[in-house]
Structures are given as C-alpha cells and as structure tokens.
Amino acid sequence: MVKFQNSIVFKVVLIIVVLQSVIWFWITTTIKSHENNIISSLNNQQKEFVVNFVEEQKRKIKEKILQNLRKMVDFSKATLGYSLYNYEEKSAKKIISDVLLEDNNIKGVEVFDTVTKSVFITGYKKNGKKIFSDNPLPKEFNNYQYIKTELIYNNEPIGYVKIYYDLKPVLKKLDEMQQKELAQVNLKFNEVYKATKEKEKTLFIYFLIGGILTIIVVILTLTHFINKPLNEIRKGLQKFFDFLANPKLDIEPINIKTKDEFGEIAEFTNKGIAVSSKLHRELAELIDVIDKNVMICEFDEFGNVIEVTKAFVKTCGYTEEEISKQRNNVLCNVDVKEIISHVEKHGNWRGEIKCKARNGKELWLSSNITKKCTFEDGKCRYINILYNITDKKELEVLKNHLEDLVEEKTSKIKALLNMTKESIRYASLIQKSILPPEQVFKKCFSDYFVIWEPKDVLGGDIYFLDEVRDNEYILMLADCTGHGVHGALMTMLVKAIQLNIINELTHSDEEISPAKILSKFNVSIKAILKQYSRDSNSNAGFDGAILYYNKEKNIMRFASANVPIFYIDNEEIKHIRGDKRSVGDVFTDINYQYTDYELDYNEKTKFYLTTDGFLDQIGGEKDLPFGKERFKALILKYHHLDFKTQKELFMQELLAYQNGETRTDDIAVVGFKP
Secondary structure (H helix, E strand, C coil), X not given: CCCHHHCHHHHHHHHHHHHHHHHHHXXXXXXXXXXXXXXXXXXXXXXXXXXXXXXXXXXXXXXXXXXXXXXXXXXXXXXXXXXXXXXXXXXXXXXXXXXXXXXXXXXXXXXXXXXXXEEEEEEEEECCEEEEECCCCCHHHHHXXXXXXXXXXXXXXXXXXXXXXXXXXXXXXXXXXHHHHXXXXXXXHHHHHHHHHHHHHHHHHHHHHHHHHHHHHHHHHECCCCHHHHHHHHHXXXXXXXXXXXXXXXXXXXXXXXXCHHHHHHHHHHHHHHHHXXXXXXXXXXXXXXXXXXXXXXXXXXXXXXXXXXXXXXXXXXXXXXXXXXXXXXXXXXXXXXXXXXXXXXXXXXXEEEEECXXXXXXXXXXXXEEEECCCCCCEEEEEEEEECHHHHXXXXXXXXXXXXXXXXXXXXXXXXXXXXXXXXXXXXXXXXXXXXXXXXXXXXXXXXXXXXXXXCCCCEEEEEEEEECCEEEEEEEEECCCHHHHHHHHHHHHHHXXXXXXXXXXXXXXXXXXXXXXXXHHHHHHHHCCCCCCXXXXXXXXXXXXXXXXXXXXXXXXXXXXXXEEEECCEEXXXXXXXXXXXXXXXXXXXXXXXXXXXXXCCCEEEEECHHHHCCEECCCCEXXXXXXXXXXXXXXXXXXXXXXXXXXXXXXXXXXXXXXXXXXXXXXXXXX
C-alpha cells in the first residue's frame, strides 16, 4: 500500500496548498495595492478637479476685477488730467472718492505731477475713512500691486496716476472655498478608506476560511462523482450572478470535493469570483459616491424625468417624485424638444439651465446633455450632467450693476464738462473785451499788425496800448505763467495792475520809464500772490515788454523781462533781449530794477515784439523750435510790405513750418511802424 505522503492525493493536496498559499498572498497584496491605488486615484482626481475649478474661477475673477479697475482708471484719467493741469484738488478728490475709492479692491490712489516732479494728491482708505493728502502714500502701499496710467491734457503728458489695489481678500475667499471643498473630499476619502479597511478584515477571514474549506473540498472531490461537482459549480455561479445583480448579497465559494478537473475548475472559479466581487463592490461604492456628489438627471424623449442622483435632489430640494411632476417648474428656461433635437444632430448639448429650488431660490446650472441607448430594449435616455454656477451669475449681475453706476457717473461728468466749456467760452469773451481797440493803434502808429492766438479758448498772452497823456503811449506785451484758464486769470490780474499804473501816470508829470513800470508790476504781483520767497505756494508772473512812445518828441523807450524787440534799420535786423528776470517770479528779488533802453528810429524803422509762443513752436523736418533766426529771416523777407500783408505771410510761414504738429503755446506778436 502506498504511503499517504507518496500518494497522488497528498501530492495534489500539497501542490494545491502551496500554490494557494502563494496565490492567496499575492492576490491579497495585489488587491490591497490595487484598491488603494483606485481610492487614491479617485481622491486625487476629485482634489485636482476642485483645485482646477477654483483656480480657474480665481483667474477669471481676477481678470474681471483688473478689467473693471482699468475701465475705472480710463474713466477717471480725463478728470484727473484736467484737475492736475488746473490744480483743481476738489475735482480730483471727488473723482477719487466717489469712483475709485468706492471700489473695495482699490486701496489707494496717487496722482503725480511730472512737471513739478511732486505728488499732486493722494487718497486712500484707512479704518473705513477716506484720507486725502499731497504727500506720497504711506510705505505700506509698496506691498500692493498698482496700475499706472499717464495723464495727458491738451495732448501733453503732465503726470500719471497710480491705482493701488489688493486682490488678496477676494483670492483668500476663493482659497477658503478650495480648502473647504478639499476638506470634504478628504472626509469622503477617509470614510471610504475606513470602510475598505473593515472589508479587508472580513475578506481576510473569508480567504482564511476559504483556504481551509478548499483543502477539505480538494480531498473530497477526488472521490466524488461528476454530477455533484457540476451542481456545485452551477449553484456557485448562480449565487455570483445574483451578487452581480445585487451587490448587497453575500458570496460563498463553490464547494466541490472531487479530485479531478472539476476541483481545478472550482478552484480557479472561486478565485475569479473573489476578484470580480471585490471590483464589483468597489464599482458600486464609486457609483454611490457619484450619486451623492455629482448632479445627474436622466430623462426620456418626452422630457419625463426617469432618474436623478442624490446630489441633484439635495441641491434643488425636491424628491425624485416631485422633480418628475414639477419638471417645468424646476428646470425653468429650457425647451426639451429643442435640446433633444440638438443632441440628435450634434451628439451633445451644452448650456445654462435655470433651476427653481423648493425654497423659491433660482439656481443657475451649467449643463452637458448626451444620449445613451441600451442594447436590451433599444430605448434611449438623455443624460444631463450639471454643476452649480449660481455664484458666477450673481457676480455677472453685480458687474452689470457696476457698469450702470459708471454710466450714470459718466453722464453727470459730461454735463459738468459742458457747463465748464460754456463758462470758459464766456470767460474768453471777457478776456477779449480788455484788449485795446483798433482806433488806439491807428492813432498811435502809421501802420501795424497784431497776431493774438491763444493755444486754448483762453490764453496767457495779452497786449495793451494806452494813450497815457497827449501823444504819449504805452504798449505792453505780456506772456503770463501758463495758458488756458490759469493763464487767463493772470492776464486779468496784470490788467488790473496795469490800469492802476496807467491811472497814476495819467495824473502825474513825471517822466515815464518802462523799467520802473516793470518794477511796479514785480512788487504788486509779489504782494498780491505772497511770493516773497522760493518756498511760496505759487510762482506766477509774466515775461513781458513795455514800450513808451512819445509821438510829439519822437522818444521811444523800451524795457523787457525775457521778451525781445526786433527792429529793421537800414536793411539790417537788430534786437534787444532785455533783462532775464521774469516779473513776479520767486527767483526775482522784490527790489529788482529793470533796465531802460532808448531806441533810435526814423520813418523807415519797423519794430516787432513777440512772446516765446511763435519762437518755440515745434515743427520742420527735425521737430525743432521755429527759433529767433527764422523769425529774423521772416522780418528781412517781408518788412518792405504793408503790415496787414506781413501778418498773413507770418502766419502762413508758421503753419507751414508747424506741418500738423500740435500748437505748443499761446502766440502774440505785435509789429508796428512809428
């Protein structure tokens, strides 16, 4: 009799036991690793989805906020440029306070004057208050990002504005939302992982019990008939198929006790069932996770809701039955027939669906609808995968409201600009009214011309001609500080002082000195504007020339502050520059004495006075100033003509040289013949 240890049964059992031990160990390790990989992969995919979604929202929101900030800067820069140019702090404060600092993302505004190289005005928010200053912003604003825009007025760069903004609160809120969502993903992952570990313990016990039973079955199968193993296999497979239909059912291994091929079939079948059941359970768990966290709605070709996920029910607040009955109320703004037609033609439909929740709140859902058909009955369903975009829609509504506010502010500013233009137009009429009438020029000179063209509606260049006493005249040409409104204001101040000086001279017998008149202007302007030192708040005055002409005694006396006089004598052009000290300037001493020049002339001598506007006009092929030499050449070229013709030719030459370039300054030229 063969010993048991030498029998085929023993060898088969020994081989099976060893192989099963190795295979069970490998399967257990592989399943555990595969299981962990699947769970980790799902968890990482969910995390990646959350992070990518939030990052995309952060990018879009940041772009929208920056776009709005740039629009606000573009909207405000015209007013700020005007305010800087005219030193209107009130207008600058208003636009900064009512428009820029009203935006929660804007922390501070700085307007810099590149002409004076100093800060014009700053505004920022601190402890809920708006603070304005003419000092630079505190150092803490260096930590903020900023948008810098150049300020241009009358096609000239005069400064720039910096808008300091902080997107950290908005981004922080999105980061908090991301962390919250990731925490939810981690929580779900921990729950699934914990449940999996519990199932691993149960499975290990099943494997241990199955191993013991398998050894017994292998021994018994060697002595059993074929029918019993077949029945056992059928029963085992039936239970497995029942499990596939209902994963909640338990699975039992096939118990075959024969020693032939059926034992091997049972062994391998049991292993396959174990692996398949594990994967099937994992798939069922994954479906459950999707059901709880992904909004999915299935409906037929008539729009009848067939099935929805728990996430859909939770978001809308209705039960599945209520959703089926109230489809038209729940999904408010869609036509099912049009959607189905689009899906049939293009394969899918993407769009936005409005959902009316049970609590009455309207939700906006991004929708992706595809078609799914089964092979069993040939029926088709339409799968709608959605996600909530209500927050995005609310941001769009907020954006539209902000645009309406901007439009309202714009209309108000336009009305203010129209009123300002009308005021400036009327001021221009007032300024023109103080100019001397032609009768005075005709009485004083035998021939003359006057070119007076302000750069803007108002100008800083002005000229006067008064008959002080019989046959005694004073001609004055002045280029006041600046041009436009502030230059015009200076001309009115100069006119007021001039009237006072002319009145004094009219009632006196003293010899008239243009130099003394300039000195009186210097003292008066400094006194009125309090410009006694270089630290004064203003530095306004004028460059100008005064000509005294005694028609009876043939006396002509000239004094100047940076305004030259040109005259033609024996076909030779000459000029006198005068003193290089501007009247009223903080760098000009209050007791400064200007110089008188006696001018010799005859009946052929012709004189020309000009401010720097004509001489400094940019043009030509090299974009250089017109200059004194070209001006002298004009005089030599046209002095033999009458002054009316000279005026036309002078302007033609200047416009040709200007060649489309922007006018750089006010222009004032007076030409005359005694």
